[in-house]
Amino acid sequence: MARRAANASPSPSDLDARKGTILEAVVAEHIDTAQPVGSSSVAHSADVDVSPATVRSEMVALEREGYLAQPHTSAGRVPTDKGYRYFVDHLKSGVLSSAQQYQVRDFFANVRGEVEDVLEQTSMILSQLTSYTSVVVSAGHGHASILSVQLVSLDARHQLLVTVFSDGAVVKHSVNTTFDTTFVDAAEASRQLNALLIGTTLGDRVQVPSRTDSVATLIRDAVSVLHAVQPTTDGEQVYIGGSSRVAEVFDGVETVRKVLSILEQELLVVTLVQDILNQGLSVAIGSEHGYESLSSCAVIVAPVTVDGAPAGAVGLLGPTRMKYREAIAAAGMVAQHLARHFGGEDDLA
Amino acid sequence: MARRAANASPSPSDLDARKGTILEAVVAEHIDTAQPVGSSSVAHSADVDVSPATVRSEMVALEREGYLAQPHTSAGRVPTDKGYRYFVDHLKSGVLSSAQQYQVRDFFANVRGEVEDVLEQTSMILSQLTSYTSVVVSAGHGHASILSVQLVSLDARHQLLVTVFSDGAVVKHSVNTTFDTTFVDAAEASRQLNALLIGTTLGDRVQVPSRTDSVATLIRDAVSVLHAVQPTTDGEQVYIGGSSRVAEVFDGVETVRKVLSILEQELLVVTLVQDILNQGLSVAIGSEHGYESLSSCAVIVAPVTVDGAPAGAVGLLGPTRMKYREAIAAAGMVAQHLARHFGGEDDLA
């Protein structure tokens, strides 16, 4: 896969072959064992055939260049974020085990129900597949056009504005008035709102009636409520799967707490995923994403594109020493299946 | 508050005054310190004025009767679930600090937005107030009547059925057909569905047309999709606040994982809360609720009643050694404000 980071350091940061091999061996072993890696185990690893002493001198160099770090003098080396970055950038693309592939295919072949349910279940299966916490983000309907709007009266002063978008999203907004509204007025407002809004997107400005009668006021209120999108979001949904994995995968109560606390804030998660995609990355390691409290995490994202338009993303959140190969493969495969699932193919539900 | 458990043991399990005082002192101190409690600290506590030796002999009795347990020979005593139960049953009702009361009042005075948002924020504030994980459950719309149904065409074979309930809930269902549907047919089906369903509840059976034309088929499909409620749920929503608290409040990775894993399963949480309410309890301690993996948890629930009908519940989840007095008071106060917020009072949003 060997995705190059768009924001990679000016020099291509390519190490000579032997240093590269050694670094990769260190990272691979550290991911496996979670322990500092010593020179001898690297020297005995498959791709390296120099003595421990040579490995040691190379490690000194790698440490000086910032790829490795030493917890204390008499310990082995541990990769830094930069070390992981090199590793990920030079990763050969992986594939899932056939059992896992089967599981994904089987899931998408049989999944039924509303979009929301599918995304939620997708998130669960992705987490199950990787044993990391997964995140599925669906794009907002900011660019979807309106198919229908309807005002439903709850009582004389409370209306419910129900809007249906071309992407199948249904959104409700309360419209409260300071005057009583008759059913007739509500129906008339509904009719005019439809005429006004169908085919527009939330970004389009529309010409609202300036009259002062109750129907016109109702229409103005409804449009303004509808268009009052949050500055930070336009209806993205987040589905988090396997948040309990956080407790398994990270060590230290404080880390677990921090990560959970981030996951609680859905807006933050959306922003995080979009930031990473905007940086052109597919993996953000440690401090790369700029979220202080996720500095011991790596985030993998795979965009989901339906009919050429971005439709969301799937992500995985794990420790920096996560199994990148498998996780990237899983996220990629799920993203692809998700895209196909929502792309033209008719689902038989 | 001194709520008696509906399922309390046959005998009212009332200890003589001194035993009771001692037990309460043990529980109170254990809640405070998380440490086994010894005879001397109990003897020196405010409400007890006998010597440590006497306390010891009473403790032996309390242990024999199952209220206390000893982690090991030379340690103090720790309350059992039964001990906590006694403590909770004899708890005097507490009140929140005035700062906390102010916070709740202020919150409910200023909160705006859709029901869902209010509930979500309520859950957050309750968690913040108590530093436990909070759960807010809204009742399903199984008993709400239908205000409006509308079929919106996504394309020739995919319709969206949008249903508005009298409680303000909006629900969508996909209706997919194997034949092409014209806009005219969809509109006609929509009209007839309205005539058929408005005023009914999901429990009511309705007479669907038996004709075989496309409009009638569409109507039948729509009604069956709508009425195909899950056997286990009828649209309850769960809002969980402060799940990151789990990491602070429980010790042991495994416990944290188990609890998070329960919280991930929203259906389970709804069932749990309803089970507890059905048992007539307001607090379920340890094994009382029958969920194996929550055996080290206590759950506090307070029902929310709007206009005489159950409208949901708020809950708190903490370790068995939680601060019951404060937590019960907080849950109670929030439940009450929530009821008032949705009961008749006009919100000015």
Add this chain to the structure above:
DNA sequence: TGTTAGCAGTCAATTCTACTGAGTGCCAAC
């Protein structure tokens, strides 16, 4: 010049031991 073996040194982690002190149960005196 780059690679290697060997060696001395470092330091976290482990193990062992001894000790401390909180807490008990029991008993005899009140």
Add this chain to the structure above:
DNA sequence: GTTGGCACTCAGTAGAATTGACTGCTAACA
């Protein structure tokens, strides 16, 4: 029935000794 006192238990801790997994350095080697 209550209490003080005493012997006993045992988890937790602190300190010392040991281990062993590393390193960096240096001298020999190809």
